[in-house]
Amino acid sequence: MLDVKAVSLSFRGVRALAAVDLQVAKGELLGVIGPNGSGKSTLFNVISGIYRPDSGSLVFDGKSLIGVAPAQIVRDGLVRTFQNKRLFVNLTVHENVMVAALKAEPGSALGDVLGLRRSREALESAESRARECLRIVGLTALADVLTKDLPYGAQNRLEIARALVLDPSLLLLDEPAAGLNPSERTEVVQLIRKIHERGITIALVEHDMRIVTGLCSRIAVLDHGEKIADGPAKEVIDDPKVLEAYFGAELSAAEEANP
Numbered sequence: 001m002l003d004v005k006a007v008s009l010s011f012r013g014v015r016a017l018a019a020v021d022l023q024v025a026k027g028e029l030l031g032v033i034g035p036n037g038s039g040k041s042t043l044f045n046v047i048s049g050i051y052r053p054d055s056g057s058l059v060f061d062g063k064s065l066i067g068v069a070p071a072q073i074v075r076d077g078l079v080r081t082f083q084n085k086r087l088f089v090n091l092t093v094h095e096n097v098m099v100a101a102l103k104a105e106p107g108s109a110l111g112d113v114l115g116l117r118r119s120r121e122a123l124e125s126a127e128s129r130a131r132e133c134l135r136i137v138g139l140t141a142l143a144d145v146l147t148k149d150l151p152y153g154a155q156n157r158l159e160i161a162r163a164l165v166l167d168p169s170l171l172l173l174d175e176p177a178a179g180l181n182p183s184e185r186t187e188v189v190q191l192i193r194k195i196h197e198r199g200i201t202i203a204l205v206e207h208d209m210r211i212v213t214g215l216c217s218r219i220a221v222l223d224h225g226e227k228i229a230d231g232p233a234k235e236v237i238d239d240p241k242v243l244e245a246y247f248g249a250e251l252s253a254a255e256e257a258n259p
Contacts, residue, residue, distance in 0.1 A: 001026045001170055001201055002078075007046060007056030016042045018225045019056070024170065029196045030203045031216035031233070035245055038222040040205045041083060044172050048080045049073045060170070071103075079168035083175040083205075085159045089148035093139055093158055094130060096147055100162040101126035101133075126165075133161040136198075137191060153184030157191060170201045177208055189215060213237060221245065 002024040009017040017039050024030050034040050045051045047058060049070035058065040060078050068076075088096050102122070134140050137157040142150065147158065156176055163171060176192065177185045189211055196202050196215075206212050212219060212233070219236040221229040223245040229236045236242060 001028075001061060002047070002203070003057075003059045004043075004047065005057045005059075007043070007053045007058065009042065009046060009051060009053045015225050017046065017053070020222070020225070020227050022220055022227065022230075024201060024203050026201055027199070028201055028203075028218065029192075029216050031212040031219040032203060032205045032222065033207070033209070033212055033219060034222035037224075038245075039225040040222055041174055042225075043222065044080055044174050044203075044205060048078065048172060074103075074166055077167070077169035078172070079163045079166045079170070080172035081159045081163050081174055081176060083178055085155055087147050087155060087158060087162075090146065092144050092146055093150065093154075094134065094143040096158060097130040097133055097161050097165050098126055101130045101165045103166070129165050129167075133165045136164060136194065137161040138187070153180050153187065156180065156184070156188060160191065160195070164195065164200075168200060170203070171195065173202060173204045173206075175205055175207065177206060177211055185211065209237065 002022070004020060004022040006019045006021060007017055008015075008019055020039070020043060022032075022043070032040050032043070042051065046053050047065065049065060049068055049072075052067065060073070060076065063076065065073060065078075088099065091099070131140070134143055137160055139154060139157055139161060142154060147155065150158065160173070160176060173192065177188045180188060185208065192202065192204065192215055204212065204216065216233055218231065219229070219233045220227060221236060221239075221242050223241075228241045228245060229239045
């Protein structure tokens with residue numbers, strides 16, 4: 001479904017990504033991990049069209065993503081969430097999802113004002129999809145609450161609802177459990193599993209190793225902008241290069257000496 005090959009990117013001479021390869025198969029739930037500053041979110045920014053790579057190729061469902069506007073990438077079915085949530089805090093929960101839902105519907109501002117049939121049907125479709133996505137993430141009861149008054153964990157789920165209403169075939173989740181308490185993390189894990197069971201392919205950036213290993217059968221690891229491991233979760237988390245990236249050379253050597 002997604003094929004990233006030899007993607008490199010630098011900012012003012014500072015290397016952010018170095019010839020990164022990453023493939024995501026249809027139906028997969030892939031984990032992307034790495035220490036702080038390893039390039040995980042930068043990679044998602046490149047894939048979603050926010051950054052243009054210096055070199056390499058990105059192909060999604062047979063189409064190149066190089067130079068494609070982020071809005072078109074979303075329309076093609078590749079949707080992402082952000083670690084720093086992009087919510088409208090002075091709108092209600094329902095209105096936040098409706099903003100996203102209406103972007104995927106035909107119609108125009110003039111048609112909305114005049115009440116044209118096409119605009120009415122688009123509004124009805126958006127309303128239906130927004131309600132369904134709020135139900136999926138467990139926010140139906142909070143639909144009329146202002147977003148700024150939501151608990152942090154509910155804001156995370158709202159961010160996911162806004163992505164779901166865009167009907168993704170591939171969903172990129174950027175640290176969906178960041179800042180959550182243990183019970184909220186459990187809720188997010190259950191939600192991600194539910195979304196995946198609905199047939200949506202997922203690539204997940206997350207720091208909590210227990211979440212990643214509990215959800216993902218395959219894990220890719222970045223360190224200083226390079227991919228240093230990619231494979232079955234159990235093999236990857238025991239890889240000496242991964243242990244060194246996270247914990248330093250001394251602990252990695254100790255792990256090898258005392259498996």
